[in-house]
Amino acid sequence: MSAPSSTPADPWPAPRASGPVTATVTLPGSKSLTNRALVLAAIADGPSVVRRALRSRDTTLMAAALTSLGASVDTSGEDWTVTPGELTGDAQVDCGLAGTVMRFVPPVAGLARGAVAFDGDPHMRQRPVGQVLGALRALGIDVEGDALPFTVRGTGSVRGGTVVVDASASSQFVSALLLAGARYTEGVDVRHEGEPVPSLPHIDMTVAMLREHGVAVDDAGADRWTVAPGPVRAVDRTIEPDLSNAAPFLALAAVSGGTVTVRDWPRATTQAGDALRGILEAMGCTVRFTDDGLAVTGPGELRGVDVDLHDVGELTPAVAALCALAGTPSHLRGIAHIRGHETDRLAALATELGRLGADVTEHPDGLELRPSPLRGGVFRTYADHRMAHAGVIVGAAVDGVLVEDVATTGKTFPDFAGFWAGLL
Structure with a gap:
């Protein structure tokens, strides 16, 4: 039926x-794991296979977004192959109703050369993203706008460094910055100030996946996560x-x-x-x-x-x-x-x-x-x-x-x- x-x-x-x-x-498969896996694979040092990837609107939007930035994401089979490429701008990203696309892709877009425009479904324009965009500005990325629609203008590299965010509205604000942080010149040191961060298991998921890709992450302190600069190792994984x-x-x-x-x-x-x-x-x-x-x-x-x-x-x-x-x-x-x-x-x-x-x-x-x-x-x-x-x-x-x-x-x-x- x-x-x-x-x-x-x-x-x-x-x-x-x-x-x-x-x-x-x-x-x-898990949407949270699939979309994090796709982002990390797109900025890795070689091709990866994401087995049992979830095929849904949120994940196909993520695949399309990363493809528009220069990665190759082959979603034709049950197992998806991701091949990193030179990150380019002059792209448009449809976020739909996917918070992971709206928040995880802009930090990657900062590594591209050129303008990347983001928009989504009408209701998506009401969902918070300003903390992520403000943090990207503090890390040296040119961002136009504080909510959907907004544009990220990348130069091919990001300085990175220390940034303070209020992630009390969404743990995705922290995960977004950590996922791409290893590719920033100085890495990234994210410090939360505000009411307690919700959904902490999702940040734990991000940290665990980064470590599986060979990225050094220090999360020993409360409300602070540090990602060291360096390569993101290609990893084949099976999604739970x-x-x-x-x-x-x-x-x-x-x-x-x-x-x-x-x-x-x-x-x-x-x-x-x-x-x-x-x-x-x-x-x-x-x-x-x-x-x-x-x-x-x-x-x-x-x-x-x-x-x-x-x-x-x-x-x-x-x-x-x-x-x-x-x-x-x-x-x-x-x-x-x-x-x-x-x-x-x-x-x-x-x-x-x-x-x-x-x-x-x-x-x-x-x-x-x-x-x-x-x-x-x-x-x-x-x-x-x-x-x-x-x-x-x-x-x-x-x-x-x-x-x-x-x-x-x-x-x-x-x-x-x-x-x-x-x-x-």
Whole structure:
């Protein structure tokens, strides 16, 4: 079954689980790992192969952006080959709704010769990027503009050095500067000043990948990351499954009382989605590793949780949907920064879950949810793939949920709706 197109006038009927669901799923690769791998491969000292790369809108936009700058990214097969080339300007980069493209590519564009113009979808113009652009200016790069659309005018080299940023809105501000920093003449010394950086596992992921490419990174001090100048070694790598994309599938086990196994779940990983194991256990699920991967079995009734999701904010929509179905109250905290994601996720979740009958209170940095009977209705997604995940989770437990624009899930999971319907 293919996913039908979905518009506000033609929302997608989310399938209801008629009983406990038993399934084993193989997920596409991690978007976060794929896009970091592509950036590092494009500035490496030789060709690389990115195996099991995620093929989605965000990753094909990244491949196109790096190709426009002079790298060769062959996406024709399951394994993508990246061949670095002379970085050139006079290019246009479409960021779509991909924060990684908007933030990770400008530091690379500074190494090119000529102007590189960036723009994206209308909503993307509201997402924060000014801290990255200000940091690039401080490192010696000519940047015109402080938000999309903006232009980077490269000269073929970047001085680099020490820079101070406020990364309290997104950990990507730090990762963006670290990824290209080894190619700067003086390397880069990034210092954060402001409220705590959210989603720190994503910075840990960046640091780990840089080290795998032979780059020297010092992250021993709090709120400071130093990348030494030097070559970026070419590395062939295999991309792990996207563990954040596992959230709706494991949630399906949780709400149906069934068992869902996600194949090839790594025993050790820097992915934020690994936190699902502890969250689901706290909600009453049985979580265990098997020979196939990670298996989750749902309880008779879900328990609510009081949890700080500051480091794993991308999991909030799925966790909030589960909390709306739980038998005891929940409090999700530490996630003010997700107001700057694809949409204001806190406001969107409070509005859409409330529309379906949830007893939910929106706070500046989180949500409180109390048990309340849910009903069917239209669940709007705001062009946000994680909101669509929340909608289908509720729909698996409640009759008559209609998910608007379910195709937005193509950002990280092509034909998600068809795959989901096939499980039910």
